[in-house]
Amino acid sequence: MDKQPDVVRTISDLRARVAEARHAGKRVGLVPTMGALHHGHLSLVDAISAHADMIIVSIFVNPTQFGEGEDFDAYPRDEKDDLNKLAPTAASLVYAPTAQEMYPEGDSTKVSVADFSERFEGAHRLGHFDGVATVVSKLLMQCLPDIAVFGEKDYQQLAVIRQFVKDLAIPTTIMGAPIVREMDGLAASSRNVYLSAHERQTAGQLNVVLSKLVDDVKSGSPIADAEKHASQSLLAAGFDAVDYVNVVNSATLQPLTTLSAPARVLAVARLGAVRLLDNMAIEAP
Ligand code: PAF
Secondary structure (H helix, E strand, O other), X not given: OOOOOEEEOOHXXXXXHHHHHHHOOOOEEEEEEOOOOOHXXXXXXXXXXXXXXXXXXXXXXXXXXXXXXXXXXXXXXXXXXXXXXXXXXOEEEEEOOOHHHHOOOOOOOOOOOOOOOXXXXXXXXXXXXHHHHHHHHHHHHHHOOOEEEEEOOOHHHHHHHHHHHHHOOOOOEEEEEOOOEOOOOOEOOHHHHHOOHHHHXXXXXXXXXXXXXXXXXXXXXXXXXXXXHHHHHHHHHOOOEEEEEEEXXXXXXXXXXXXXXXXXXXXXXXXXXXXXXXXXXXOOO
16 A cells, blocks of 8 residues: 655654755655645646655645635645545655644734736735745745745746745745646646536636637737637636636736737636636747
C-alpha cells in the first residue's frame, strides 16, 4: 500500500523538515492548496516533481481570501481523503497549519498588488487577491521552497503571485501548470461539487464557447464582437449570468482590442451561486 505523506502543522516543524531536506542537498517544491484535492491538484504535484526532490503540499482554507457571503464555512474539507489521494503521488509532506498558526493574534501585515488585483476577479471579489497574496507570501516565507506551482485555471491569481514574488524578491521560482479538464472540457475545480446534475451539464459549454471565441479571434473577428457573441452564447446555453468574457494581454492582463500581443481570454459565468472560471491562450495566427 502507498504511504501517506507525513503531516506537520507548525512553522517550526515545517522548517525543520525543509532544513533536513536541504542538508541532504534536495530541492524543495511547494504545492499550495486549500484541500478538497482533485486530479487538477494531483497534476500540480506531478508537474513539480520534475523540478524538486522533496514535495510539500500545503492545505489551508484561507479565510482572508473569502468575501462576505462566500463559501468559507461550506468549503469542502476532508483531510483524511486528501491524504489518501496524495499517498500514490511524489508528495512526501503535508503542511496543514491552523488558522492561529497562519494568522496569530496581533497579525497585521497584508500583501496587496495594485492594478492586477483590482480588475476581473478583483472587481467581483473585493479583497480576494489581498487575501491570496498575503497567505501565499506567508506560505513561501514559512517554507522557503526553491519552486512553487500554481494552476493556470486561476490565471489572474498566477499573475498576482508572479508580481509580488518579483517585487519582494522572494527567491522562489513560480511555475504555472496547464488547466486540467474533465471529459467534456470543464476545468477541474473543488467547487464543481456544488453543481446540480443539470447545472453540471450546462457547465460543459463554457469551454466550448471559449474555444469558439479563440477560433473567431484567430480568424480575424473583431475582439469586441467575439466577446459579445461569447456572452450571448453562454446565456443561450443556460448560464444564469456572465460576469466577464475578456481578451487580455497574457502578461499584463490589460484588455486588448486587437491581437497585438500574446493574448488570453478570461471568463467567468454563473450557474446559480457557482461562479465558473475558465481561460484559454490565444496564439497569434
Ligand atoms: O488556488 C488556491 O487553491 C488558493 O488560492 C491558494 C493559492 C492555495 C491560496 O490560498
